[in-house]
Amino acid sequence: MADVPHDDHTAIRESVRALCADFPGEYWRALDRERGYPVEFVAALTKAGFLAALIPEQYGGSELPLAAATAIMEEIHASGGNGAACHAQMYTMGTLLRHGSTAQKERYLPAIAKGELRLQAFGVTEPTSGTDTLNLRTTAVRDGDDYVVNGQKIWTSRAEHSDLMLLLARTTPREQVAKRTGGLSVFLVDMRTAKGLTIRPIRTMMNHATTEVFFDAMRVPAENLIGSEGEGFRYILSGMNVERILIASECTGDARWFIGKATAYARERNVFGRPIGRNQGVQFPIARAYAQMRTAALMVREAAALYDAGRDCAAEANMAKLAAADASWAAAEMCVQTHGGFGFAEEFDIERKFRETRLYQVAPISTNLILSYLAEHVLDLPRSY
Ligand SMILES: Cc1cc2nc3c(=O)[nH]c(=O)nc-3n(C[C@H](O)[C@H](O)[C@H](O)COP(=O)(O)OP(=O)(O)OC[C@H]3O[C@@H](n4cnc5c(N)ncnc54)[C@H](O)[C@@H]3O)c2cc1C
Numbered sequence: 001m002a003d004v005p006h007d008d009h010t011a012i013r014e015s016v017r018a019l020c021a022d023f024p025g026e027y028w029r030a031l032d033r034e035r036g037y038p039v040e041f042v043a044a045l046t047k048a049g050f051l052a053a054l055i056p057e058q059y060g061g062s063e064l065p066l067a068a069a070t071a072i073m074e075e076i077h078a079s080g081g082n083g084a085a086c087h088a089q090m091y092t093m094g095t096l097l098r099h100g101s102t103a104q105k106e107r108y109l110p111a112i113a114k115g116e117l118r119l120q121a122f123g124v125t126e127p128t129s130g131t132d133t134l135n136l137r138t139t140a141v142r143d144g145d146d147y148v149v150n151g152q153k154i155w156t157s158r159a160e161h162s163d164l165m166l167l168l169a170r171t172t173p174r175e176q177v178a179k180r181t182g183g184l185s186v187f188l189v190d191m192r193t194a195k196g197l198t199i200r201p202i203r204t205m206m207n208h209a210t211t212e213v214f215f216d217a218m219r220v221p222a223e224n225l226i227g228s229e230g231e232g233f234r235y236i237l238s239g240m241n242v243e244r245i246l247i248a249s250e251c252t253g254d255a256r257w258f259i260g261k262a263t264a265y266a267r268e269r270n271v272f273g274r275p276i277g278r279n280q281g282v283q284f285p286i287a288r289a290y291a292q293m294r295t296a297a298l299m300v301r302e303a304a305a306l307y308d309a310g311r312d313c314a315a316e317a318n319m320a321k322l323a324a325a326d327a328s329w330a331a332a333e334m335c336v337q338t339h340g341g342f343g344f345a346e347e348f349d350i351e352r353k354f355r356e357t358r359l360y361q362v363a364p365i366s367t368n369l370i371l372s373y374l375a376e377h378v379l380d381l382p383r384s385y
Contacts, residue, residue: 005297009071012064016072019044020079025349028081032207032352037161042086045076046115051089054242056097059105060113066242067304070249077253078260080349082356084208084250088120088158091246092166094239095186099227104188108164121165121191123153123213124236131369132385133168133184134233138215140169140185146219147171147187149196155363157210159199165189165213167220168236171229186232188224195219206355241307241317243364248300248317251324254357255293258331261350262286262338282338289331296323315378318370325360325367332357 004013023041031038045051053069055061069090076083093112096104096119111117129135138151149169159165165188172183191197196218199211227235263286266277276282303316332354336343343350361367375381 005071005074007067007071007301009068012068012071013075015048016050016075017079019048019050020076020081023079023081025080025347028207029346029349029352035203035207035209037209038082038085041081042161043115045086046089051086051115052113054090055093055109055113059109061109065304065308066245067301067308069246070300070304073246074249074253074256077250078256079253080257080353082207082250084356084359085158085161086120087246087250088122088243089118091239091242092119092122094242095166095226095235096188098238099186099231099235100188104224104226108188117164118158118162119164119166119188121156121159121162123156123159123165123167123189125155126152127154127212131366133236134174134181136168136170136184138167138169140167140171140187140220142171142222143219145222147222147225149187149189149215149218149220151215153213153215155202155210156199156213157208159191159211159213160201161209163190163192165191166226168232171232177230181233182230184232184236185229186226186235187220188226189218189220190224206352206359208356208359240364241303241313244317244321245300245303245307245313247360247364248296248303248320248324251321251328251357251360252293252297252300254328254353255289255296255324255331257353258328258335258350258357259286259290259293261348262289262331262335265342266338276338285334286338289327289334292323292327292330296320296327299323315374318365318373321360321365322367322370328357329361 049062050072052061053064053072057063073083073087112119126136128137140147140149167187167189168184170183171185177183196216198214201211204210266282267275269276299320303313303320306313306316335350336354339350342348372384376383
């Protein structure tokens with residue numbers, strides 16, 4: 001593994017690395033083949049309390065700063081593992097924490113902190129509207145003490161491995177809302193008891209427990225509405241910065257893993273009677289990937305520091321995600337090239353990580369949409385859509 005960052009989280013990084021050492025490449029490779037869920041890994045992370053890092057102490061979490069949470073996710077990825085199986089358990093609860101009622105927080109957060117309750121399904125994206133979230137079609141209509149939900153979500157990751165889902169649905173038709181972003185509401189759906197809920201796994205190019213979810217007159221108690229009806233879009237957005245910063249740290253972790261692998265291989269692989277790493281044609285892409293990773297890590301650090309200081313970090317969270325996803329993808333490409341044919345062999349894990357890290361150019365937000373955000377909101381260029 002390349003380069004361990006110097007920051008205030010050395011002890012956390014060391015314990016995450018020690019935990020990950022019990023889950024080597026063979027573990028992830030076997031799961032990748034069968035598209036299996038890393039049950040043992042998630043259980044170990046939960047038991048160690050890492051997934052409750054951002055939950056306040058009063059609810060049984062460790063109330064660590066976001067910067068510490070980025071160290072956890074980065075080390076998982078730098079160790080060759082993948083936090084996508086459970087990263088949402090860390091941040092999805094943020095919407096409940098910031099906008100839920102006291103009763104909701106007391107009911108759910110302690111159990112989430114203990115790992116007895118899993119809240120890691122996030123139902124926002126739909127097949128027809130895609131990135132255009134305000135155009136989503138799933139509806140929730142009040143009926144007595146319940147809301148009745150009809151519609152469909154896609155790419156709802158971990159739905160089969162979660163007890164609760166945070167669901168965004170339309171409660172007021174778009175043409176009746178006063179402001180563009182109004183009329184959407186957030187619900188906490190208890191999937192253990194929900195009727196009219198169907199989950200279908202989607203097989204993807206990497207091992208990612210993602211699904212499509214169908215709602216057919218699914219009743220959700222009105223007490224499970226988070227915050228005020230119609231304000232859901234704002235609540236969801238407020239959690240997205242944390243998601244972007246954490247996933248950016250997974251990307252810098254991936255980049256460190258690729259760089260570590262490539263550097264070791266370039267030192268030991270002899271062709272034409274000398275290590276391939278003596279050729280600058282091999283050295284320079286590794287050095288460039290390293291510089292790109294370090295630069296991205298700085299933006300992740302800045303975004304997390306702003307968030308931890310309670311300041312606006314939307315631009316920085318987006319730039320961290322953009323820079324880190326580019327850094328991990330560039331490092332992945334470099335690592336395959338440095339390994340020549342062996343880059344394609346399963347047992348080196350490179351092709352697996354290559355497939356895994358490709359996702360972050362698209363999810364949780366695509367590169368184009370980040371550029372569009374920066375153009376419009378930071379550079380004050382005309383709105384394009
Ligand atoms: C493995 C996986 C896991 C996921 N997990 C979840 C999850 O747990 N919960 C959830 O809600 N969602 C999840 N997603 C969805 C993810 O957030 C979306 O796939 C992503 O935001 C892109 O949306 P889309 O796929 O609908 O693409 P689209 O919106 O259809 O866009 C397609 C392409 O067009 C580009 N594009 C669209 N509009 C514009 C524009 N105006 N200007 C320039 N370019 C544009 C996009 O950048 C993209 O490259 C997941 C996706 C994947 C693949």
